Amino acid sequence: MFRILLPLVLAVCLALPAQAQQALPDVLAEFGDQIAKPSRQTIGPVIDAIVDTGDPAAAALLQAWGDRVLGQRKTDGAFFVIAKDGDGWALTALDGSAAGTAAKADITELKPNAGVRELIAAALVQFTLSDPDPARRAQALESIARNPDAAHLEPVRESIAVETDPVLKSRKERLARILALRFGETPAERIEAIESFHGDIALDTRGALNPLLATSRRVATEIPAGTNIARRLTPGTDLTEAEAYDMLVTAGLAPARLTPEALKTALAANIVDGAVAGIPVAELNDQTRREAAFEALEASGAVPAAATDAEAEAAVAAHLFWDQYAEADSSVTDAARAALGSIETKVGLMTAADLGLDAISLASIYFLAAIGLAITFGVMGVINMAHGEFIMMGAYTGYVVQLFVPDYTLSIVIALPLAFAVTFAAGVAMERLVIRHLYKRPLETLLATFGISIALQQLFKNIFGTQARPLTAPAWLDGQLAFNDIIAISYIRVAIFVLALLFLGFFLWLMKRTRLGLETRAVTQNPAMAASMGIDPDRVAMMTFGLGSGIAGIAGVAIGLFAKVTSELGSDYIVQSFMTVVVGGVGNIWGTLAGAALIGGLQKVIEWLNPSNTLAAQTYMILFIILFIQFRPRGIIALKGRAAGD
Structure with a gap:
């Protein structure tokens, strides 16, 4: 070496x-x-x-x-x-x-x-730091960053001038500033380094600044001159009387507090001729007389020193309590506090942006899961409780494709249209065999689709078992898109967001530019008039139900890339799908988009406010939706026509 x-x-x-x-x-x-x-x-x-x-x-x-x-x-x-x-x-x-x-x-x-x-x-x-191998130089920088020392400052500074790699040079300059804020020779040098990090939200910056504001609690009869005080403490307000006295005991400024048990034991052990320290036993029923007897014993050396409640209160009143910075120079701590304040402000904004990004991601998932339901519900007025099972069916289709196509990228490309075809066919079959016989009978339709939902879950459980099956994303979807130490989103979520946008564009094209879209809109607005114009409402309903089911299958492939693929996959999203459709406005694509955004954003905000209890987040969200529907029963964007009349 x-x-x-x-x-x-x-x-x-x-x-x-x-x-x-x-x-x-x-x-x-x-x-x-x-x-x-x-x-x-x-x-x-x-x-x-x-x-x-x-x-x-x-x-x-x-x-x-x-x-x-x-x-x-x-x-x-x-x-x-x-x-x-x-x-x-x-x-x-x-x-x-x-x-x-x-x-x-x-x-x-x-x-x-x-x-x-x-x-x-x-x-x-x-x-x-000046090794010819850039990898060794980078390793040296990482080693210093993990265990910084005052001895590292000058070598890092000296190596900057001869550094040829611009990335490593930037890292060295940053590391030199981090070392300078802790180990600089003068307060001015340290303050300059601290001020250079205003608004820098990197973790290493906060890790370097936080120790400068570390405090310890102190107590004394008077505060020494030159002490860098973080704040004065008032017993009874900033800390309890008991905590204050415990600090005195720990600092060796007062004896331990006299407990009732210790007082009773001391008095009982020193009874002489019916009295304790000259005080008759009959008078010891009074707390004041008991403490007076103990103080007399203490003065004579018969018992170890201990503080009564009155003595403890007097001792606390005679001392000062404060939090003291470990950093002795107040100008340095002032600069560090200002820098951390600016960082915390920026961190708050970045956290809000990250929360918004998570909300958009979740809204994209809900939009994909609900768009098919919005189509069938809006056109046909059918409450399809088996919609979640079409999502599950699409996810399992992707899993089966990957069993035969080991290339994950190619398998996803094949799985998306195949899942659409499989669930489209299943939707058409369901509409022809069950739904078409139950039009205008919403309760029977709901019960029938609920039964189909249970049957499909059991069928897939018998075929694939109860164990979760993997639907593996391609390697290029691994990792996350990180903008900084706070804002980041996985590439899978980005892909789902893009897929949601593609489906939004596809749906708008389908409804505005194709014959099926024209017929669907006509049937949605006025089925009797559409039939009189030569449109077959029965055929439109069948195609619409198949289309909604096919879109659910594609959503299942997307959701399966990050969620567990089991027979219960669809049931995890059916409630949110219905809430999205109802809140947005039944049968309206823009309403579904608005509903997904509202539900996704609301859920993320509630989870952020109560991160330890996701069940409570779901409960609060449902309560909000119930209240929302009371004031706007037709949703954010109400549909006109038959669905509105229903």
Whole structure:
């Protein structure tokens, strides 16, 4: 390893300003004993002297020493990199040349403890930061960021000037500012670094600023001059009287509080001739007399010191309590507080944006799940309780396709139209065999479709079992689209959002530009008039029901990419689908879109307000929907025509 370090050490030495330097052999001769038996408390100046020599062999020495492969020859005190060679050692000089072998007894192994190795690692940072390999430089930056130290500041700053990689240079400049805000030599330097992070919401920024505002609670009879106070504390308001007195006891400023049990035991043990400390036992029914007796015993040394309630109250009143910053300089804490304030404001805005993004994502899912229901409900007035099972059917179609097509991208491309075809056919069959015989009979239709829903769930449970089946997304949908440390959304959710937009466009094209759309709109507005114009309402109803079911199948493929594919998949979305349709406006695509946005946004807000209880979020949302319908029973965008009349 030390051979790799030699070129970079030369580069570092050339970059350093010319100055009088002590030669490495002289340093080793002067501090040889301390190197052989190092102590964390005293070895720091020795390591600095080794680094300051600028000798190319200094990095090799430090690296071998830290790796515990450095040995010292007993005869002349020379240092070598050692490796086991039979019963002895193979020696390598610090310049990388072979130096023969030596008997095991002739070499002293140098094994520094963990504390000394930390100092050695810190000294090696300046060499690693200028390593020719960008990966090693990046690794050094990560290592410093994990365990920052004051000794790292100058090496990081010095390495910036010779950094050729623009990305690494930017990281070094940022790391230098983070180190400066903690370890800068002057308050002005630290404040300048702190102010440079105003509005920076990165986690490492908050991780560096928060320790500057760390506080500890203190108590004394008076506050020392120059104390950086975070806030004064008032017993009874900011902390209880008991907590205040406990602080006095912990600080050794007061004895432990006298408990009723301890008082009773002390008095009983000191009864002499029917009295305690001269107070008759008959008078000890009074709390004041009991405390007076205890104080007399305490004064005589008969019992250990303890504070009565009155003494504790007096002690608390005689002391001051405050929160004190660990950082002594108030100007630094003021700057840190201002920077964190600006960051928290921005974090709040970013959190709101992230919540909005989650709401849009959830609304896209609900829109896909509900759009088919909106079509069938709006045109036919049929409450299809089996709509969720068409979603489930589409998800299982995608799973089956992946069993035969291992390419996940190709399998999804095949599954989408195939799921549409399968569920379209199932919807048409259901409409022809059941629904068409129950028109104008909503209760019977609801019960019949509910029965079909249960039957389909059991059928798929018998075919695929109760265990969740995987519907794997392509690799290019893995991960998430991250805008910063707060705002991020998975690529699967982005794909579902795009799919929802495509379906919105497809539906608008279908309804506005095709014959089926024209006939569907005509039947929706006035079925009798449409029939008189040569349109077959029965055929339109069949095609519409099939279309709504097919769209549900495609939604099932999309939902299955991130949800568990089981026979109960559809039941997880049927309630939200109905709420979306009813709130938006039955049979209106724009109403469905508005309803999905309202339901998705409302659910995310409630979950954010009450993140630990998702069941409560569902309950509150349903209550809101009930209240909403009371004031707007036809939904956000009411439909005109037959559905409106119904």
